[in-house]
Amino acid sequence: LTRTLSRSIPPLPLSAGHTDRAAHRRADEAWIQARLCDSRSRVAVVRGQQTLHRRDGEAVRAAWLGPEQLSEAVRREAVFLGERDGVALFAASVEADVVLPDDGAEWGELRRHLLLMEPEEAALLAFARGMAYWHARHRFCGSCGAPAECRQAGHLRACTGCGALHFPRTDPAVIVRVEHRGRCLLGRQATWDPGVYSVLAGFVEPGETLEQAVAREVLEEAGVVVSRVRYHSSQPWPFPGSLMVGFTARARSARLRRDEELEDVRWFSRREARDALQDGTLRMPSRYSISHRLMEEWLDG
Amino acid sequence: LTRTLSRSIPPLPLSAGHTDRAAHRRADEAWIQARLCDSRSRVAVVRGQQTLHRRDGEAVRAAWLGPEQLSEAVRREAVFLGERDGVALFAASVEADVVLPDDGAEWGELRRHLLLMEPEEAALLAFARGMAYWHARHRFCGSCGAPAECRQAGHLRACTGCGALHFPRTDPAVIVRVEHRGRCLLGRQATWDPGVYSVLAGFVEPGETLEQAVAREVLEEAGVVVSRVRYHSSQPWPFPGSLMVGFTARARSARLRRDEELEDVRWFSRREARDALQDGTLRMPSRYSISHRLMEEWLDG
Numbered sequence: 001l002t003r004t005l006s007r008s009i010p011p012l013p014l015s016a017g018h019t020d021r022a023a024h025r026r027a028d029e030a031w032i033q034a035r036l037c038d039s040r041s042r043v044a045v046v047r048g049q050q051t052l053h054r055r056d057g058e059a060v061r062a063a064w065l066g067p068e069q070l071s072e073a074v075r076r077e078a079v080f081l082g083e084r085d086g087v088a089l090f091a092a093s094v095e096a097d098v099v100l101p102d103d104g105a106e107w108g109e110l111r112r113h114l115l116l117m118e119p120e121e122a123a124l125l126a127f128a129r130g131m132a133y134w135h136a137r138h139r140f141c142g143s144c145g146a147p148a149e150c151r152q153a154g155h156l157r158a159c160t161g162c163g164a165l166h167f168p169r170t171d172p173a174v175i176v177r178v179e180h181r182g183r184c185l186l187g188r189q190a191t192w193d194p195g196v197y198s199v200l201a202g203f204v205e206p207g208e209t210l211e212q213a214v215a216r217e218v219l220e221e222a223g224v225v226v227s228r229v230r231y232h233s234s235q236p237w238p239f240p241g242s243l244m245v246g247f248t249a250r251a252r253s254a255r256l257r258r259d260e261e262l263e264d265v266r267w268f269s270r271r272e273a274r275d276a277l278q279d280g281t282l283r284m285p286s287r288y289s290i291s292h293r294l295m296e297e298w299l300d301g
Numbered sequence: 302l303t304r305t306l307s308r309s310i311p312p313l314p315l316s317a318g319h320t321d322r323a324a325h326r327r328a329d330e331a332w333i334q335a336r337l338c339d340s341r342s343r344v345a346v347v348r349g350q351q352t353l354h355r356r357d358g359e360a361v362r363a364a365w366l367g368p369e370q371l372s373e374a375v376r377r378e379a380v381f382l383g384e385r386d387g388v389a390l391f392a393a394s395v396e397a398d399v400v401l402p403d404d405g406a407e408w409g410e411l412r413r414h415l416l417l418m419e420p421e422e423a424a425l426l427a428f429a430r431g432m433a434y435w436h437a438r439h440r441f442c443g444s445c446g447a448p449a450e451c452r453q454a455g456h457l458r459a460c461t462g463c464g465a466l467h468f469p470r471t472d473p474a475v476i477v478r479v480e481h482r483g484r485c486l487l488g489r490q491a492t493w494d495p496g497v498y499s500v501l502a503g504f505v506e507p508g509e510t511l512e513q514a515v516a517r518e519v520l521e522e523a524g525v526v527v528s529r530v531r532y533h534s535s536q537p538w539p540f541p542g543s544l545m546v547g548f549t550a551r552a553r554s555a556r557l558r559r560d561e562e563l564e565d566v567r568w569f570s571r572r573e574a575r576d577a578l579q580d581g582t583l584r585m586p587s588r589y590s591i592s593h594r595l596m597e598e599w600l601d602g
Contacts, residue, residue: 014508015510015513017508017509017513021506021517023517023521024521024560123508124508126508127507127508127509128508130507130508131507131508134507136444137443137444137465138443139443139444139445139446140441140442140443140444140445140446141441141443142438142439142440142441142442142443142449142467143437143438143440143441144440144441145440145441145446145447145448146446147446148443164438166443167472167504168506168507169470169472169507170472170473170505170506170507171468171470171471172471172473172505172544203468204471204473204544205322205469205471206428206431206432206435206469206470206471206537206539206542207315207318207424207425207427207428207429207431207432207537207539208318208428208537209316209534209535209536209537209544210535210544210546211535212316212318216322216324220324220325231532233510233512234510234511234512235510236507236508236509236510238507238508241507243473243505243510243511245511245546259325
């Protein structure tokens with residue numbers, strides 16, 4: 001089953017990256033430094049939650065800069081993303097000190113442009129954004145509070161006090177389509193846009209399997225006991241730092257007990273969902289998300 | 302396929318926990334405080350990489366303490382693990398200030414006792430150990446360096462300086478059995494016990510899917526391109542803080558190019574592996590690991 005699914009699903013926008021990360025280069029400081037002095041190298045720039053884009057007709061592209069357009073301090077914390085066609089790719093975080101090129105580059109939210117971008121570039125910017133967020137949250141050592149230094153071309157931070165090593169963080173989360181006799185369990189959070197419902201999701205906690213996390217989240221959020229928990233697919237979700245792991249499951253009963261975490265949770269038949277989508281009272285999550293994919297497959301099924 | 306596998310595999314020792322984590326209690330400070338003053342509550346104690354055990358004939362059990370046996374400072378950072386039969390369970394980290402009960406409790410490495418313990422207790426101690434490690438590594442805020450405070454019954458740390466919230470960390474890692482015409486790809490690291498080989502594994506990086514992480518790791522460590530990457534199962538691995546996600550895959554070719562990360566990597570036929578296991582020149586990873594499970598299934602297949 002998994003195999004059939006994996007084959008038939010076109011990759012999600014953020015799952016399409018095939019750039020060689022060339023991890024063996026990270027420890028080669030001389031090589032990295034040379035690439036950071038090479039004007040052919042390309043740098044994706046991140047500022048808080050924004051990345052630098054350029055409009056190209058209907059499409060949106062990453063606005064790559066040359067390393068020489070960045071200050072020495074910014075280059076020192078650059079993250080090596082990989083190599084493409086012999087060109088080294090980096091990510092850099094800036095405050096306000098980057099000079100925007102005079103050719104229409106602009107700051108934007110990657111999430112809003114995802115579907116207008118080439119999947120490969122979207123995946124690279126997502127990688128850049130995820131790494132930038134991790135660096136921003138790990139300037140200091142959690143063990144002793146001393147400053148932590150950037151090492152390994154941005155893939156490690158080492159404490160200048162106690163020497164502790166800190167590696168990039170990725171938070172695994174499960175997302176699950178629960179069905180019961182053809183109906184699908186959807187919930188919404190109060191902060192979402194009106195009408196938006198999604199399959200249930202939550203972070204994996206220490207000491208549990210992915211399948212246990214699925215069962216716990218569905219029980220917590222909807223009071224529903226699940227069985228037949230099956231893996232579906234995975235998607236990086238660097239908003240700011242998650243890895244979404246998708247599952248399908250069956251509910252043992254349709255009885256619901258809503259948690260305060262959700263504003264509403266309910267069963268939708270396909271007909272109800274299609275009608276509500278039609279008249280606009282139900283809206284799907286963003287098209288580039290794994291939740292959209294899980295719902296779409298059910299609607300089509 | 303996934304379903305058949307999930308059904309036929311008995312749970313791994315660390316995947317068997319079914320204690321109710323009762324997450325809704327975490328924010329109920331009055332309830333938590335009352336449980337920490339209730340001598341019926343049970344506390345699992347962690348000291349560095351060690352947990353407190355008690356021998357019981359051939360078996361090993363967790364040596365649970367009452368909250369009154371711990372100092373006020375230790376109780377303040379206690380982690381609520383959940384409820385079992387109406388009894389609240391906690392984890393606490395101690396330096397040297399805990400008085401060992403006079404009944405044969407002793408410090409030990411959980412990994413060495415895993416197979417001698419009841420799966421439920423092993424899973425609880427693994428949860429306790431994982432949370433203790435996370436707290437030890439997050440005493441200070443990574444964003445600003447100020448001390449971070451324990452909140453939500455130990456499931457959150459909040460910065461006393463900038464207010465940033467820090468949640469427990471779990472590092473997803475992939476582990477994969479790669480086969481090529483009946484042979485299995487096994488590698489060993491120089492630091493492992495002599496003769497031990499395992500299926501390949503590595504951490505998931507920001508911005509990649511689980512399947513991409515599998516492909517990248519196998520390419521990096523063995524120079525092998527894989528296809529048909531299929532999910533197998535998952536296992537928490539809090540030594541110190543991972544979640545292992547198991548896969549199977551097929552190699553496109555048998556040609557190998559070893560990375561410096563491994564001391565050796567090679568293809569084993571079933572007969573070679575069985576013979577080498579028999580004469581002791583090949584040894585399996587620990588019996589409670591997902592790598593052992595992946596190898597065992599192949600050997601039996």
